[in-house]
Amino acid sequence: MKIILLGTGDATGTPKIGCRCKTCMNAREEGWQRTRFSILVQNRGKNILIDTSPDMRYQLLSAGVGKVDAVIWTHGHYDHFAGFGDFYRVQKGVKVYSVSEVLHYINGFLYFMSYKPVEKEAYKPFQLFGLNITLFDVNHPPLERSLGLSIQNEHTKVVITGDTNTAIPEKSLEIMKNADLMIVDAIAPEGFNLKKHMNAGEAYRLAKSLNARKVVFSHLSHFYPPHYEAAAVYPVGKDMQEFIFDEDNRD
Numbered sequence: 001m002k003i004i005l006l007g008t009g010d011a012t013g014t015p016k017i018g019c020r021c022k023t024c025m026n027a028r029e030e031g032w033q034r035t036r037f038s039i040l041v042q043n044r045g046k047n048i049l050i051d052t053s054p055d056m057r058y059q060l061l062s063a064g065v066g067k068v069d070a071v072i073w074t075h076g077h078y079d080h081f082a083g084f085g086d087f088y089r090v091q092k093g094v095k096v097y098s099v100s101e102v103l104h105y106i107n108g109f110l111y112f113m114s115y116k117p118v119e120k121e122a123y124k125p126f127q128l129f130g131l132n133i134t135l136f137d138v139n140h141p142p143l144e145r146s147l148g149l150s151i152q153n154e155h156t157k158v159v160i161t162g163d164t165n166t167a168i169p170e171k172s173l174e175i176m177k178n179a180d181l182m183i184v185d186a187i188a189p190e191g192f193n194l195k196k197h198m199n200a201g202e203a204y205r206l207a208k209s210l211n212a213r214k215v216v217f218s219h220l221s222h223f224y225p226p227h228y229e230a231a232a233v234y235p236v237g238k239d240m241q242e243f244i245f246d247e248d249n250r251d
């Protein structure tokens with residue numbers, strides 16, 4: 001299994017349009033950026049997208065992805081689904097997995113596109129290209145449903161929190177335990193008091209309390225210092241960062 005962080009940014013991305021803060025200026029000067037949130041999961045030669053970022057076309061071209069085999073949507077926020085339109089003209093009938101509320105909501109925007117919604121229930125594992133996937137509820141007000149995922153094969157467990165604050169249901173916390181890699185929503189550095197997301201301290205404490213072997217922060221805003229400064233303090237992810245897992249070579 002291989003995981004690629006296609007986009008590690010929040011809804012605005014970094015640099016943010018029109019922003020002249022230190023981080024956004026540094027991003028422009030040094031030529032780095034955080035595109036909007038998507039993760040690519042590769043297994044048995046298949047490509048699964050977790051969310052379809054508004055930066056999708058650029059991300060798929062950057063990762064050299066020629067065909068998308070499945071999509072899983074975590075929730076109905078623009079920065080997590082809008083890029084689906086970037087490949088519906090390239091591929092017909094892509095299967096998209098989520099819970100019924102999320103599929104129904106997003107279909108209100110994407111109703112004219114050709115794709116195949118596949119309803120799944122939280123806490124009921126399903127198989128996709130040799131991976132055991134479990135969706136679970138997290139907490140991202142005011143949305144009623146926002147999902148995290150556990151993705152497992154016989155050797156490896158990867159957990160993605162999705163967009164969430166710390167008030168995650170107990171039933172979900174059970175599923176999130178003992179991940180080899182945990183990709184955590186940590187939208188802002190410590191000290192920010194957030195209702196919809198976790199700050200860096202909350203995200204790190206959550207991952208450690210769940211015994212994650214490796215932690216990486218994603219969904220990052222321009223409130224962090226420039227990437228290389230932030231990376232000295234926090235386990236911040238980087239666009240196109242890869243994690244490769246197999247029997248003999250675990251990251």
Ligand SMILES: [Zn+2]
Nearest residue numbers: 011077079163
């Ligand atoms: Zn988001």
Ligand SMILES: [Zn+2]
Nearest residue numbers: 019021024222
């Ligand atoms: Zn900025």
Ligand SMILES: [Zn+2]
Nearest residue numbers: 075077140163
């Ligand atoms: Zn969101």
